[in-house]
Amino acid sequence: MKIIKHIGLGIFIIGLLIFTSLIFVGKYELTENTFDSFVKSKGLKSELFINDIQNNVVGKEYSNPFALSSDITSALENANKTYKKEQKWDKVIWDSPHELSYNLMKPSAKGLVVENQGLFFFLTFGLGIIGALMFIIPDVVLLGPAGIKNDGIYHNKSTNRGWIGWITAVYLVTFYIILYFFADYIVNLIYLVNPISKALSGNGASQWFLYGFLYCTVMTVMAVRMFIKYRHNKYQIIRTASVLFFQIGFAFLIPEILVRFNMPYFDFKNAWPLDYDFFFDWNIKSLINSGTLGIFMLVWGTIFSIIIIPIFVYFYGKRWYCSWVCGCGGLAETLGDPYRQLSDKSVKSWKIERYLIHAVLVFAIIMTAVTLYTFFSGVDSFFGIKTYEIQKVYGFLIGSIFAGVIGTGFYPVMGNRVWCRFGCPLAAYMGIVQRFKSRFRITTNGGQCISCGNCSTYCEQGIDVRSYAQKGQNIVRASCVGCGVCSAVCPRGVLKLENGPEEGRIQENPTLLGNDIDLMKMLKDK
Amino acid sequence: MEHVVIIGNGISGVTTARHVRKMSDKKITIISDETDYFFSRTALMYVYMGHMPFENTQPYENWFWKKNRIDLVKNRVEKIDSTNKKLLLKDGSEMSYDKLVLATGSSPNKFGWKGQELDGVSGMYSKQDLDTIEKYTKNIQRAVIVGGGLIGIELAEMLLSRNIPVTFLVREMNFWGNVLPKEESQIIANHIREHHVDLRLNTELKEIVSDENGRVKAIITTKNETIDCQFVGLTAGVSPNIGFIQDSEIECNRGILINRHLETNIPDVYAIGDCAEQENAIGRRRPIEQVWYTGRMMGETVAQTICGNRTEYKPGHWFNSAKFFDIEYQTYGWVTSRIQEDELDYYWEAPCGKKAIHVVFDKNNREFVGINTFGIRLRHEMFDRWLNEKRSVEHVLEYLKDANFDPEFYKQHEEEIIEGFNKKFGTNIQTKRKSWKRIFTTF
Numbered sequence: 001m002k003i004i005k006h007i008g009l010g011i012f013i014i015g016l017l018i019f020t021s022l023i024f025v026g027k028y029e030l031t032e033n034t035f036d037s038f039v040k041s042k043g044l045k046s047e048l049f050i051n052d053i054q055n056n057v058v059g060k061e062y063s064n065p066f067a068l069s070s071d072i073t074s075a076l077e078n079a080n081k082t083y084k085k086e087q088k089w090d091k092v093i094w095d096s097p098h099e100l101s102y103n104l105m106k107p108s109a110k111g112l113v114v115e116n117q118g119l120f121f122f123l124t125f126g127l128g129i130i131g132a133l134m135f136i137i138p139d140v141v142l143l144g145p146a147g148i149k150n151d152g153i154y155h156n157k158s159t160n161r162g163w164i165g166w167i168t169a170v171y172l173v174t175f176y177i178i179l180y181f182f183a184d185y186i187v188n189l190i191y192l193v194n195p196i197s198k199a200l201s202g203n204g205a206s207q208w209f210l211y212g213f214l215y216c217t218v219m220t221v222m223a224v225r226m227f228i229k230y231r232h233n234k235y236q237i238i239r240t241a242s243v244l245f246f247q248i249g250f251a252f253l254i255p256e257i258l259v260r261f262n263m264p265y266f267d268f269k270n271a272w273p274l275d276y277d278f279f280f281d282w283n284i285k286s287l288i289n290s291g292t293l294g295i296f297m298l299v300w301g302t303i304f305s306i307i308i309i310p311i312f313v314y315f316y317g318k319r320w321y322c323s324w325v326c327g328c329g330g331l332a333e334t335l336g337d338p339y340r341q342l343s344d345k346s347v348k349s350w351k352i353e354r355y356l357i358h359a360v361l362v363f364a365i366i367m368t369a370v371t372l373y374t375f376f377s378g379v380d381s382f383f384g385i386k387t388y389e390i391q392k393v394y395g396f397l398i399g400s401i402f403a404g405v406i407g408t409g410f411y412p413v414m415g416n417r418v419w420c421r422f423g424c425p426l427a428a429y430m431g432i433v434q435r436f437k438s439r440f441r442i443t444t445n446g447g448q449c450i451s452c453g454n455c456s457t458y459c460e461q462g463i464d465v466r467s468y469a470q471k472g473q474n475i476v477r478a479s480c481v482g483c484g485v486c487s488a489v490c491p492r493g494v495l496k497l498e499n500g501p502e503e504g505r506i507q508e509n510p511t512l513l514g515n516d517i518d519l520m521k522m523l524k525d526k
Numbered sequence: 527m528e529h530v531v532i533i534g535n536g537i538s539g540v541t542t543a544r545h546v547r548k549m550s551d552k553k554i555t556i557i558s559d560e561t562d563y564f565f566s567r568t569a570l571m572y573v574y575m576g577h578m579p580f581e582n583t584q585p586y587e588n589w590f591w592k593k594n595r596i597d598l599v600k601n602r603v604e605k606i607d608s609t610n611k612k613l614l615l616k617d618g619s620e621m622s623y624d625k626l627v628l629a630t631g632s633s634p635n636k637f638g639w640k641g642q643e644l645d646g647v648s649g650m651y652s653k654q655d656l657d658t659i660e661k662y663t664k665n666i667q668r669a670v671i672v673g674g675g676l677i678g679i680e681l682a683e684m685l686l687s688r689n690i691p692v693t694f695l696v697r698e699m700n701f702w703g704n705v706l707p708k709e710e711s712q713i714i715a716n717h718i719r720e721h722h723v724d725l726r727l728n729t730e731l732k733e734i735v736s737d738e739n740g741r742v743k744a745i746i747t748t749k750n751e752t753i754d755c756q757f758v759g760l761t762a763g764v765s766p767n768i769g770f771i772q773d774s775e776i777e778c779n780r781g782i783l784i785n786r787h788l789e790t791n792i793p794d795v796y797a798i799g800d801c802a803e804q805e806n807a808i809g810r811r812r813p814i815e816q817v818w819y820t821g822r823m824m825g826e827t828v829a830q831t832i833c834g835n836r837t838e839y840k841p842g843h844w845f846n847s848a849k850f851f852d853i854e855y856q857t858y859g860w861v862t863s864r865i866q867e868d869e870l871d872y873y874w875e876a877p878c879g880k881k882a883i884h885v886v887f888d889k890n891n892r893e894f895v896g897i898n899t900f901g902i903r904l905r906h907e908m909f910d911r912w913l914n915e916k917r918s919v920e921h922v923l924e925y926l927k928d929a930n931f932d933p934e935f936y937k938q939h940e941e942e943i944i945e946g947f948n949k950k951f952g953t954n955i956q957t958k959r960k961s962w963k964r965i966f967t968t969f
């Protein structure tokens with residue numbers, strides 16, 4: 001069994017190495033035809049750029065994506081510089097350089113990968129999946145009888161913030177930066193999933209399709225790990241199945257299929273303000289222009305965010321969303337599960353968390369307000385805040401850097417809920433409801449706590465669960481996502497996630513059971 | 527300002543300090559030479575197993591002590607001069623006190639076995655023990671554990687987590703047989719064997735054999751079997767730490783003798799936790815109670831007394847919990863290894879053999895006496911209340927669903943449990959649906 005595990009790890013690493021190295025193989029050639037039709041379809045007026053590309057790039061064969069990307073982007077920047085100086089604004093190209101270069105490079109790729117999409121899909125995704133499953137499935141036997149198996153987590157360099165963890169973090173961060181900002185470098189990788197995209201939506205794959213597919217794949221494989229690890233715990237199994245279902249069905253398949261039928265791409269379970277561009281004018285317009293279904297989507301999205309979300313939080317706590325439905329939560333609970341113990345539990349980090357997450361919420365609200373003001377009034381700024389600018393800043397800082405690069409990239413060093421804990425505005429909003437108006441709490445079982453600290457250690461949200469449990473106090477915290485792992489790892493059966501009457505949920509003066517009743521009363525009165 | 531000195535920074539001493547601080551402005555000093563800060567002894571196993579780093583066993587962050595003006599002194603008390611209210615410390619310095627709390631805990635029993643001081647032989651109690659175990663269990667072929675209590679089974683689990691084969695010697699015929707009824711012992715013994723532990727019941731240690739370097743190389747049992755091993759864990763119970771007290775005026779038996787107010791024979795000197803021994807046992811409790819909870823409860827009580835509110839130690843209903851590998855155990859009230867003469871009992875076990883419930887009640891008035899539960903979590907508060915209200919066993923079973931504390935979606939067994947009871951005793955109990963209202967109408 002151990003051998004299978006090791007071979008699996010080897011196969012996985014080979015798959016990962018091939019995946020990574022594909023960036024460097026293949027050839028690129030921008031043909032006359034491709035370029036002409038691109039210029040036409042975009043209506044480009046930048047003669048400098050067009051000439052530059054035609055003279056220096058078109059027809060030339062590049063052996064790696066970086067040189068081609070660099071030629072295109074510098075041509076663009078040079079042309080723009082000149083026109084800006086001459087104040088010929090209509091000739092300036094406003095697209096971001098790497099986006100434009102991506103659009104030119106996608107059809108220019110040729111060679112090994114593009115010609116053997118199926119084969120390379122197998123060598124990357126295929127090997128990765130097979131290897132990972134060979135690594136994971138033997139645990140059914142290796143872990144022994146079902147139960148909490150956290151042996152060696154703090155001895156393992158990948159899960160104790162050791163060197164493997166750091167390398168993983170660097171890899172993930174790099175991946176996210178390329179994905180968000182340099183998609184033109186990974187055209188080859190996008191071709192890997194091109195056939196799948198075509199089959200689903202009828203269109204070729206984009207970097208977002210690649211990301212979505214990868215996301216679902218990773219979640220599925222790591223969900224298998226969760227099913228094995230927690231096979232004695234029905235709450236964990238159902239919850240994991242639920243996030244997987246919502247990710248694959250609602251976030252991935254349904255939107256792709258909608259596109260196939262010429263409908264707007266729409267994720268029915270996404271909610272503002274996590275879905276920060278829901279109220280952006282292009283989104284509203286595109287929905288309004290898509291007939292009844294589009295209008296329904298607009299209404300649904302609004303009602304979902306503003307009415308359904310808080311009502312459900314009232315009844316079940318924010319867990320119903322964060323660890324049963326949400327995509328970010330889904331990745332955190334599957335891929336991120338091995339890293340949950342790395343979240344900082346200090347009072348200081350709790351303080352930082354509160355400032356940061358509420359600041360993001362305020363930022364999201366202001367941005368949305370400005371956006372809607374612009375939408376209805378037509379004025380493109382509000383008290384000097386330029387709508388387009390604030391959207392751009394939010395999208396870059398929060399949408400890309402915080403949610404993606406830091407949020408997921410830092411799993412192996414800061415725990416798996418960095419984004420959900422410090423950044424997500426939807427989590428902040430639901431947290432306020434959960435803290436002040438909800439039936440959800442984690443009940444502490446009388447006096448049974450032995451202060452061992454397992455619960456705090458494995459809280460992905462950095463809640464010092466023990467500090468409540470050892471006082472006999474229920475845990476009512478804005479940040480709790482109700483993953484249920486504290487309850488699972490507690491060796492003394494102290495913690496239970498419950499939805500019960502609001503009355504008595506928050507205990508200002510808790511007492512521990514055990515001592516004589518009079519003394520307990522006295523301790524309570526103090 | 528009155529100076530309260532506490533010897534021992536375990537749960538008992540620290541609880542005392544915290545509560546004294548809550549109620550007063552007294553100067554508080556805690557002396558211990560084990561670790562810089564309070565840590566949870568019960569979590570030592572998880573450090574070895576890699577579930578937690580050692581820092582995570584510390585329930586309070588390091589700034590806590592200064593902020594609450596609790597002075598921590600890392601030193602060992604060698605002598606108590608109760609006439610002059612002075613302590614002599616290991617480094618030669620002295621410290622005077624106005625109130626002294628002895629919370630010195632206990633140490634592993636060593637019954638004078640030949641070879642018990644060899645390298646590679648250790649108890650499992652202190653941080654130092656943990657370090658020793660860490661040091662002597664690297665790359666070994668087999669370990670032997672002597673003594674089948676809760677700490678022994680934890681040690682077995684620890685060693686197995688590092689793939690070290692374990693032989694487990696247990697004196698009793700049944701595992702933890704002085705506490706658990708036979709049925710439960712059987713479940714646990716099966717489970718231990720399921721984890722591939724070489725469990726030897728009814729077997730004792732005779733001698734530990736040394737190699738040429740003074741390190742253990744084997745043990746010999748009372749059945750004269752020799753078992754090769756490179757590590758021996760001694761977990762045959764613990765005894766109060768009273769060595770340095772014995773030549774003082776403070777009266778000791780096996781532990782430091784105290785009355786119901788936790789006072790020793792010397793004024794202003796108290797003893798609590800593992801090291802204390804009640805002159806007269808309280809109810810069915812043992813005179814020396816070596817559990818986390820009682821240490822904490824005595825700390826809460828003695829703090830009242832120290833702050834001028836002389837309070838009797840009145841522990842409520844007995845409860846306890848433990849985990850045997852993957853099987854959790856909780857108990858409320860009294861279920862003794864041999865059911866008493868005036869009691870009846872009912873035992874239910876799930877087909878999987880990993881869940882069980884054992885209920886004991888009074889033969890004559892059917893009052894509920896206690897419950898053991900394996901693999902099913904129960905709500906402490908409900909049992910505390912039922913015991914206070916002296917409810918009948920029928921009442922408890924009827925409302926058993928209120929007391930279920932398992933995570934959501936877990937399979938529930940109340941119906942089967944009660945069906946079995948009805949069959950055995952010819953009753954007709956019907957389970958009531960869980961009611962929040964009942965659960966939350968409390969004192």
Ligand SMILES: Cc1cc2nc3c(=O)[nH]c(=O)nc-3n(C[C@H](O)[C@H](O)[C@H](O)COP(=O)(O)OP(=O)(O)OC[C@H]3O[C@@H](n4cnc5c(N)ncnc54)[C@H](O)[C@@H]3O)c2cc1C
Nearest residue numbers: 534536537538558560602603630631651799800816817818
């Ligand atoms: C491995 C293990 C697991 C356990 N699990 C459980 C469990 O699950 N549930 C449960 O209820 N109980 C459990 N226990 C028992 C529980 O931990 C003890 O009952 C409890 O810790 C006792 O606390 P205490 O404060 O009385 O003493 P201790 O925690 O022993 O603290 C006493 C301190 O005093 C120090 N000291 C002693 N003499 C001196 C001196 N002369 N000068 C200075 N310092 C001194 C000692 O070094 C020690 O640090 C477990 C014990 C062990 C060892």
Ligand code: SF4
Nearest residue numbers: 449450452453455490
């Ligand atoms: S895991 Fe359980 S026993 Fe340990 S500190 Fe948390 S609540 Fe207490």
